[in-house]
Amino acid sequence: MTDIAIFKDSASDRSFRMKWTANRIVVYGILIFWAVICLFPIYWTISTSFKMAPNVMQGHMVPWVDFQPKWLGWKSLGLSPDTIGAESTVRDEFVKRFINSTITALVSSTLAVILGSLAAYGLSRFSYKFLWMRNDDISFFFLSQLILPPVVLALPFLVLYKELALLDTTIGLILLYTLSVLPIVIWIMRDQFAGIPTELEEAAMVDGLGVWGAFFTIILPIALPGMVAAFILSLVLTWNEYFFAALLTSTHSNTLPVMVASQTGSQGISWWSMAALSTAAILPLIIIGVVLERFIIKGMAAGAVK
Amino acid sequence: MSNGSHLHIVTNDDIPASRKQLGRALVWGSAGLMLALGLAQLVQAMGWRDFGFQTWRPTLYAFCLWATALCWAQVLVRGEQGKRTLFVLPAALFVVSLTIFPLLFGLIIAFSSWNLSSPDGRQFNGVANIVQMWNDPFYWNALLNMVWYSLAIVLEYAIAFGLALLLNTQIRARKFFRVAFLLPLMLSPVAVSWMVGKSMLEPRFGPLSRLARLFGWENPSFFGTPEMAKLTIMVMDAWTFIPFMMIMLLAGLQAIPKELTEASRVDGATGWRSFWEVTFPLMLPVSITAILIRIIFKLKLADIVINVTSGGPGGATDTVTSFIFREYRDRSNVGYGTMLAMVYLVFIIVGMTILMKLAARLTGPRT
Numbered sequence: 001m002t003d004i005a006i007f008k009d010s011a012s013d014r015s016f017r018m019k020w021t022a023n024r025i026v027v028y029g030i031l032i033f034w035a036v037i038c039l040f041p042i043y044w045t046i047s048t049s050f051k052m053a054p055n056v057m058q059g060h061m062v063p064w065v066d067f068q069p070k071w072l073g074w075k076s077l078g079l080s081p082d083t084i085g086a087e088s089t090v091r092d093e094f095v096k097r098f099i100n101s102t103i104t105a106l107v108s109s110t111l112a113v114i115l116g117s118l119a120a121y122g123l124s125r126f127s128y129k130f131l132w133m134r135n136d137d138i139s140f141f142f143l144s145q146l147i148l149p150p151v152v153l154a155l156p157f158l159v160l161y162k163e164l165a166l167l168d169t170t171i172g173l174i175l176l177y178t179l180s181v182l183p184i185v186i187w188i189m190r191d192q193f194a195g196i197p198t199e200l201e202e203a204a205m206v207d208g209l210g211v212w213g214a215f216f217t218i219i220l221p222i223a224l225p226g227m228v229a230a231f232i233l234s235l236v237l238t239w240n241e242y243f244f245a246a247l248l249t250s251t252h253s254n255t256l257p258v259m260v261a262s263q264t265g266s267q268g269i270s271w272w273s274m275a276a277l278s279t280a281a282i283l284p285l286i287i288i289g290v291v292l293e294r295f296i297i298k299g300m301a302a303g304a305v306k
Numbered sequence: 307m308s309n310g311s312h313l314h315i316v317t318n319d320d321i322p323a324s325r326k327q328l329g330r331a332l333v334w335g336s337a338g339l340m341l342a343l344g345l346a347q348l349v350q351a352m353g354w355r356d357f358g359f360q361t362w363r364p365t366l367y368a369f370c371l372w373a374t375a376l377c378w379a380q381v382l383v384r385g386e387q388g389k390r391t392l393f394v395l396p397a398a399l400f401v402v403s404l405t406i407f408p409l410l411f412g413l414i415i416a417f418s419s420w421n422l423s424s425p426d427g428r429q430f431n432g433v434a435n436i437v438q439m440w441n442d443p444f445y446w447n448a449l450l451n452m453v454w455y456s457l458a459i460v461l462e463y464a465i466a467f468g469l470a471l472l473l474n475t476q477i478r479a480r481k482f483f484r485v486a487f488l489l490p491l492m493l494s495p496v497a498v499s500w501m502v503g504k505s506m507l508e509p510r511f512g513p514l515s516r517l518a519r520l521f522g523w524e525n526p527s528f529f530g531t532p533e534m535a536k537l538t539i540m541v542m543d544a545w546t547f548i549p550f551m552m553i554m555l556l557a558g559l560q561a562i563p564k565e566l567t568e569a570s571r572v573d574g575a576t577g578w579r580s581f582w583e584v585t586f587p588l589m590l591p592v593s594i595t596a597i598l599i600r601i602i603f604k605l606k607l608a609d610i611v612i613n614v615t616s617g618g619p620g621g622a623t624d625t626v627t628s629f630i631f632r633e634y635r636d637r638s639n640v641g642y643g644t645m646l647a648m649v650y651l652v653f654i655i656v657g658m659t660i661l662m663k664l665a666a667r668l669t670g671p672r673t
Contacts, residue, residue: 027472027475027477028477030468030472031472031473031477031483034469034487035482035483035486035487037545038486038487038489038490038545038549039486039489040513041490041498041501041502041506041545042489042493042501044501044505044506044513045497045501045505048505056511057510057511059511059513059516061513115396115397115400116397118392118393118394118396118397119393119394119396119397119398121393122390122391122393122394123393123394125312125313125390125393126312126313126390126393127312128390128391128394138394138398141398141401142397142398142401145401145405146599146602147602147605147654147655147658148405148651149605149606149626149627149647149650149651149654150606150608150627151606151608151626151627151630151631151647151650152409152412152647152648152650152651153405153408153409153412154630154647155412155415155630155634155640155643155644155647156408156409156411156412156415156644157408158422158634158640159411159415159420159422159640160408160411162422163361163362164361164362164363164366165360165361165363175404176404178400179400179401179404179405182397182400182401186397198312198313201313202313210389211386211389211390212389212392215393236491236492239494240493240494240495240496242494242495242496242609242612242613243608243609243612243627243631246612246631247631247634256494257494257495257496257497257609258496260494260496260497260500261496261499261612261613264496264499264500264504264613271505274500274504274505275505278497278500278501281494281496281497282492282493282494282497282501285492285493285494286489286492286493288492289485289488289489289491289492290485290489293481293484293485293488296488296492296553297484297488297553297556297557300550300553300554300557301553301554301556301557
């Protein structure tokens with residue numbers, strides 16, 4: 001066998017390939033670098049929840065290689081394998097906050113999706129006239145709620161809720177959360193409905209369905225992915241909300257972020273239990289983020305492309 | 307949205323007069339009930355007569371009843387037309403009752419001195435709150451901080467655009483990178499403020515402090531000087547929100563027809579020029595939307611500041627929201643806090659209107 005290559009790469013070809021490889025290295029380098037920036041804090045929190053004091057102080061990073069994982073942090077939360085059966089006041093507290101957060105986020109997101117979808121559908125299909133306001137003005141009215149900073153509403157609501165005995169109730173919080181995500185839902189759903197041709201309803205109405213009948217049987221199934229996207233996005237926002245919860249709730253209905261924040265404030269709290277608490281607080285959303293990433297991206301991209 | 311996409315349905319409604327009357331009676335009846343209850347409660351609140359109300363709940367229930375009656379009456383009175391109104395009416399009632407009413411109420415509070423923990427109750431004090439605000443250096447400092455924080459968006463935008471461009475090229479494991487880049491957005495700011503602000507930036511054991519020492523910074527202190535503290539808060543906020551802009555920009559990039567970039571390549575435009583002369587101008591509308599929404603979110607920034615620095619050192623990291631939050635927590639003066647918030651709202655509305663006008667001019671058709 002001879003070593004003579006029949007097809008030779010010319011010099012320009014080789015330089016091209018070099019450039020291409022260098023380009024790839026730079027691209028993947030940046031991508032991996034940024035992925036590390038995004039993921040390291042999460043990794044750090046989760047791993048710290050299994051550390052002990054010396055591990056933290058000596059800066060051990062990799063489990064089983066330079067430190068032996070212990071359930072210390074989770075034990076203080078009452079969630080480690082050996083304490084899971086036993087009584088634990090911290091765990092009861094945590095579970096209560098967790099349930100509060102779940103209920104508040106789920107109910108307010110559902111409410112916002114229902115109200116928002118109906119309004120967005122109406123605005124995309126019929127022409128309204130209320131005083132001087134036409135469709136575009138009404139849309140703008142809804143969307144303009146987005147620029148209202150929570151702090152403007154916070155103190156009036158504090159006083160109003162006090163008078164209405166709604167302070168420190170889940171319902172009060174749900175109402176405010178619904179209000180705060182409603183513009184986003186309308187933003188997403190308006191886009192969604194605008195993409196559905198009106199011929200569909202016209203055909204349905206010729207077949208004898210009413211306006212609402214056509215909406216529920218024809219349009220709703222088509223718009224479902226958009227509604228799911230709006231729902232997930234609302235869920236993320238309401239689950240993470242801290243400001244209103246910190247102001248308006250105290251003992252009965254405060255949510256997980258308030259609990260995390262109050263723990264951070266207290267001095268001398270151990271790192272590992274704080275890390276365990278943070279992990280428990282962010283884990284549901286990390287799971288949602290990984291599993292339902294498609295919907296979240298769809299929801300956020302809705303307004304971007306007209 | 308043009309009128310062309312609307313549904314045009316001609317209906318021949320024949321609504322009997324009795325049904326119309328029932329509808330009107332429902333609305334006016336419930337409205338009368340609401341007014342009567344509200345008036346009775348007002349009389350009691352003024353201390354003229356005692357009806358035995360504990361809270362304002364009865365008026366709230368009457369309001370809910372009236373709202374339901376109003377929705378129902380739409381169908382009763384206006385038939386098919388009313389059914390269409392029913393799509394928008396619930397959301398509109400919800401938003402109006404939860405924003406317009408509290409805002410008007412807030413205006414009253416803003417011009418009064420009201421310490422919730424004192425038994426005196428509300429006292430009208432005219433413009434005293436405005437005078438106090440004018441002389442409050444910390445409030446103006448917080449407003450100035452908001453300008454600095456908003457300026458940081460330029461850098462966030464550049465990074466987000468770069469990442470979106472990379473994700474839009476032919477790469478392997480695109481899904482992995484997309485999920486990884488998205489994750490910071492999913493985390494609650496409170497958790498982030500512990501994860502990053504309190505533990506990773508801890509001066510002795512935090513991994514980032516170790517890294518800083520490795521690079522020769524002897525005593526890393528991320529919240530020591532005002533400038534450094536502000537920068538750290540900016541970085542933490544950017545970390546959570548860059549994914550948001552990135553995804554919007556990525557959606558914009560994916561919507562650009564392939565033919566355009568290919569055509570520019572045929573015409574001889576190489577990477578850098580094709581970006582500046584083809585991609586970037588096409589991305590202008592999306593960019594402006596993303597930046598405007600990002601500014602709106604930035605103006606609400608508070609959670610991280612409250613939990614990491616609580617405004618320190620010396621108010622260097624204060625945002626308006628966190629400042630009012632502390633103002634209320636420390637002195638429980640609702641009146642002054644509301645006045646500050648109202649003034650902030652006015653600033654925001656003026657600022658956003660100017661920005662949106664500018665944006666409309668920038669993206670509008672060139673003449």
